[in-house]
Amino acid sequence: MNEIGGAPLFFLEFGDIVIYFTPFTLTLFLLALVFSVFVLVSRPERQIDIAFGGDAYYAKEISLSELRFRRFMSIACGLACMGAMVTGDVFDFTLFVSLVGICNVGIVAAVRSRHVQNAAYQYGLVALAGTVPMFAAAAMVAATTGTLSMLELAKGTATVPVAARALLVLGVMGEGMAPFYAAKAEMFRAPGAPYVIMCSLSSLLIFLRVAEVILLI
């Protein structure tokens, strides 16, 4: 089944790790790029909170150092996403995904709200625990098939054990956490729209990519 995301358009070879673009991964790559550019050029919004029981309202401001740090983290997250979208190596993919996880933690860790930090910590723990099934999956792929390259695995000469695929999905779930939505939503209450959007974008992107990967290998 080579036609999962369309035929590869071109390859970029870094030794054993071959980066390749299919129409599918190219679409995702471009979206990650577009949102990274948004992060780069846009100022954060000033979130308005209304004090109930009166007409008072106040805007939350983000300090300059916090802004710089979170922008840096968001861009790193965008780059990690782009890498995860196009890499053609299972272990490299897991590394990019863990980079996405730690960047997501970083984006919200700088927020001063105790509530958000709590959510960030819980999410960080899940992200760290998620690396375990992911690395285990990559190691099992290497041991049972003798290769890590998705292009080789897609040829179908060696069968990847179902357990390894399931572990890979579980690990990416830990990093991206779509069904365990709670902490991510709490992280979203933090001000700084362009940055928190990157959290959500990255988890959607790695989900889409892992779906392709497990269908491919």
Next chain:
Amino acid sequence: MNPEFILGFLLLLGGTIASAFPVPKTYLNRLINLEIPGWGLLLLMLSYNEALALLTFGGVSALSVYIFVRVIQKKEATG
């Protein structure tokens, strides 16, 4: 299957149980028990002749102990 392999896995299993359910359950106790599966892993790497991984694991696990001790000390300083 050489002795290092068997011993490594026994230590890994025993150490995991010991640090998963330490008695009494204190931070330091658990941290010290964490060293046992670490040793198991070292023996396992030794049985596969992975000298460099072994060396790095040694360095890195020492570092992680520093990190944990720092956190525990700060927490305990509250009293």
Next chain:
Amino acid sequence: MWNEYSIGLAAAFACALVAFLALVWERDDLHKLLLVDLVETAALAVIALIGTDLSEALILPGLVVGIAELLALSQIYLVKEGYQQHRVKGLNIEVIMRSPATVIIATILAVYGIILSGFTGGAIAGLGIVFLLMSRSFSGDFHVLEMASGISWALWVAAFFVFMFAPEWWYLALMGAAIGILMKVITKMSLVGAMWGDQE
């Protein structure tokens, strides 16, 4: 077909099972962090079971991811619990406080690390510096450290591109990469040491 690999895998996943079960019932945040560190060990064991040179090349990144996230999370923990302000005076062990032994151990580790160079060397030499900074309660500014680590990262990436696009210069690339990554890991590790001496 119960080969050595499958037996090892069974044992490693049994460890993971036990550790994850402990994690299910754990409510304390710091205990959770310790248990997550325990779980990482099982993952490393699974990677080690490949038993080729590749497995070593995979263990090193795996280790680094673990320690890096651990450091970040421990710092988040301190901030979120409000323990950041608490004064902790160095390491409360008499022997290494202000004694020449610290310097000697640190020097040995650093020199050995530099001889090793590369990845492992960075970790070992970094450990030496951590040791030194811990006992000396260093509280200088990080800018120098961060700049050094940034430069070494750039050096390493440049070396990587030389390997890929101008392979005839492999010797240069090898030296650049080895030194770059050594510097990079040392500077990052020494941050841990610097964090110890934060009573000021």
Next chain:
Amino acid sequence: MIIQKISRILSNFDNILPVFAAACAAMSLLVILTLPLPYSGDQLYPKQIVPGSSLNPYDRGGPPFTQAVIHSQYPGNSPTAGYVTAYLTPLSLFISEHTLYMGTTIVAHPGGILDEILYNTRGLDTVVEPTILFVAFAVAAYLFRKREA
């Protein structure tokens, strides 16, 4: 209603780690049940043990500045693969000629099989991985420094 109970558990973020850990534990159990798995004989970068060599666990053959044979995925993509493996710095050459214990250091020294894999054939892994290190330490350093401000 059962659905409301489930949503109450899932909506509290203190519960996500236990839920995820439970999922992982269940998966570990399933993996154990699917064992045994075959171990592929055709591995990349296989280990060769040359007893008696002073570079023991890491002797991959080849004198300095010649190309050793290593089994990589795409040999065509890295034409210099094997040079790095065979290269010894003057210092490591000296140690390997005079002692039997070079094996513990050779690979980390510039030149050696791990440098070959980490820097050359699987270099992108190593680019990503210091980046993870960098990002995580940046988070820690930022939070640490924020207290001072």
Next chain:
Amino acid sequence: MKKKYALALMLGAAVPGAGAIVLNHLGIIPFWAYAAVLIAGFPLFLLGLGLFWMAREGKADVPFLGY
């Protein structure tokens, strides 16, 4: 936003788009290049059209605090 700029935006998106259609029909550029121009151009064209056509200009405000 001045109407002048909106018009420029609209034309700036429309002209390459129309060009891409023609070139694709003549077989000079491949389908993907045409698609890329269209995907980037269509939203810009729509917004430019809307802003130029009827939208009135106003001073920036915080609309949801008006009640």
Next chain:
Amino acid sequence: MIAELLFATFFGLLLLGIHRKVIARIQRRPGPPVWQEILHMLKFSFKTTWVPATASAALFVGVVLVAIGIWTAALLVILSGGSLLVIFAIYMLHKIVEHGFGLSSGSPYGKFGGVRSVISAASEIPLFVTVAAIAIFTKSLMISDIVAYQEVHGPLLATIPLAAVAMYVVLLSKMPFGPFSIVESKELVSGYKTEHFGVWRAGLEVCNGLKTYVLLMTFILVFIGSLPFWMILVAMILVTVSLSFVCALSPMLSPYDSVTIQTLIAGLMVAYVALLGVMS
């Protein structure tokens, strides 16, 4: 292509109008005329337009462009018979557009809409199930291959009805006024679109029209197969009407319950595909 794009926009908006009308008739209200949504789109482009003072300007405008852009891309993919996975990717990424709309303005209502959109991320998982189930049978995910497969083997609707149900639920969760439309429920004013007014809102309406058209078209092509063009349009209207019945007759769920139900559906579907995979 431009003609198809414009047609898709207007026909999609017409479908949304029909949706509103049918719901209204079921609930014994007269309801708006069926072209109401098209009028809406035109009306919004006459209105005063600026960027709110508190908003993150680049993002505020950028998401509108992205919203229209991704659905234009989806239409192109479906017309050229490209990969189904790309369409589903675009569908999932529509979530980001919702977050962007909700969060970029700084308004509390928009923010709550955005946060709800984040927590309902589980609603997309049945999509993967659909993809996986289709891949098991057709061995390819190119829409042209899937259509060709159905000409030989008959519609996939008969082969894998549960996968069709999964995708139907996904469609349902994107229709306004449905049981899962927690992102735009009325206690949030208009949810994530509250603060996008004037031309920005007109752009969003264009995106909604395109989205509806593309999703229904995908559903029909993938599960029924190739039909004459007018038949496809009729089938799209029929599917819309059936969706309207569901929307009109079911209450809106509370946010977390909606997510839990979607997660449970997703879990069931995963089990179903695992079963399919084992059997094939």
